[in-house]
Amino acid sequence: TGCPLRCTYCDTTYAFTGGQTMPLPEIMAAVAQHAPRYVTVTGGEPLAQKNSLPLLRALCDAGYAVSLETGGMLDISAVDARVMIVLDIKTPASGEVEKNHWSNLEQIKPQDEIKFVLCDEADYQWAKQVLHEHKLAARCGVLLSPAQGQLDARELAEWILRDHLPVRFQLQLHKLLWGNEAGR
Secondary structure, three states, rough: OOOOOOOOOOHHHHHHHHOOOOHHHHHHHHHHHHHEEEEEEEEOOOOOOOOOHHHHHHHHHOEEEEEEEEEOOOOOOOOOOOOEEEEEOOOOHHHOHHHHHHHHHHHHHHHHHEEEOOOOOHHHHHHHHHHHHHHHHHHOEEEEEEEEOOOOOHHHHHHHHOOOOOOEEEEOOHHHHOOOOOOO
């Protein structure tokens, strides 16, 4: 657990201090019990955990398709190349825009994704500028997601359609299914 960011829309504040320490073999055994093909390592901020890189490598070695959801403030260059990275670029309304580690964009692979969580139209315009400035859509998948309770999903969808943006619209499905239930 843990996250050095304090985004205005954070939905996992319980991860700031809660959780438990588990050795790598115990984590691998817990994952194996569920028999998944695909494993997502998320947080808080997974890269803030000292053993996240060995965990990602072990999951890949065990044959899982692995993705890492990271807040983008920490260097991703040491992440195993087999891992699909979902890199969250923090927008101005997140309150954490100054913590974006822009050199991470140089590490992005075609199978990776860039995600923007948007709070308002100013965030949307800012994300459009970053999208074009860094030619992100030509390099990887790009996701735009409305911050729950701050931006109407339909409104964001209309902006994307109006502007013909080469992005995918994303909702937090777990929020629709389980609300704010911790760990879901």
